[in-house]
Amino acid sequence: SAYSIMRLFFGLELTPSVKLSIEKWREINLPPLAGPVPAANFHITLAFLGTVPVHQQEALLAQADRLTNQAFNLTIDQMGYWPRPRTLWIGPSVVPVALNNLAGNLSAIAGRLGLPGENRDYVPHISLYRKQASNPPVCLMQPDISASFEQFCLFESRPGRQGVQYHVLARWPLDS
Numbered sequence: 760s761a762y763s764i765m766r767l768f769f770g771l772e773l774t775p776s777v778k779l780s781i782e783k784w785r786e787i788n789l790p791p792l793a794g795p796v797p798a799a800n801f802h803i804t805l806a807f808l809g810t811v812p813v814h815q816q817e818a819l820l821a822q823a824d825r826l827t828n829q830a831f832n833l834t835i836d837q838m839g840y841w842p843r844p845r846t847l848w849i850g851p852s853v854v855p856v857a858l859n860n861l862a863g864n865l866s867a868i869a870g871r872l873g874l875p876g877e878n879r880d881y882v883p884h885i886s887l888y889r890k891q892a893s894n895p896p897v898c899l900m901q902p903d904i905s906a907s908f909e910q911f912c913l914f915e916s917r918p919g920r921q922g923v924q925y926h927v928l929a930r931w932p933l934d935s
């Protein structure tokens with residue numbers, strides 16, 4: 760079935776107003792670079808799952824239901840660059856324990872289901888460019904964008920003629 764080829768990840772959704780703040784910051788502080796991520800696609804990945812077979816989807820949802828993680832706030836205040844995926848990103852310099860725990864619990868779920876998981880330490884980030892082949896130019900101002908997170912989501916990544924689109928399939932509340 761079509762579901763068997765769904766590419767999924769757990770992530771944090773950004774409000775339209777936060778996406779717009781990021782888009783404005785990018786416009787003012789960076790020249791046009793290769794592979795810009797559209798503002799509509801800005802998000803923070805918590806745990807990448809990849810293709811989740813149909814027979815594991817129920818278990819995935821059930822295990823996410825059982826989590827009891829705390830809500831948190833983030834201030835997006837720094838830029839980073841990863842040469843291997845050629846990704847230019849922004850993220851928080853301070854990572855709340857609640858966010859680390861959430862990402863850790865979600866990748867543990869992925870691990871128990873035998874899904875890919877990440878070997879690298881978790882670095883929360885918002886990808887801004889995906890084809891930037893070299894270190895980015897020094898920018899005028901670092902970002903300073905705050906957001907509060909009271910839920911996490913299961914996203915589906917759908918390839919399309921106009922590029923990838925993300926769809927939220929499920930949401931779970933975080934405890935306040």
Ligand code: 3AM
Nearest residue numbers: 768802803804807809875877884886916
């Ligand atoms: O949220 P970002 O942009 O950091 O790069 C993909 C994107 O990351 C990443 O999952 C997010 C949603 O698509 N991704 C794609 N394939 C991946 C893989 N095999 C992957 N992350 C880890 N392993």
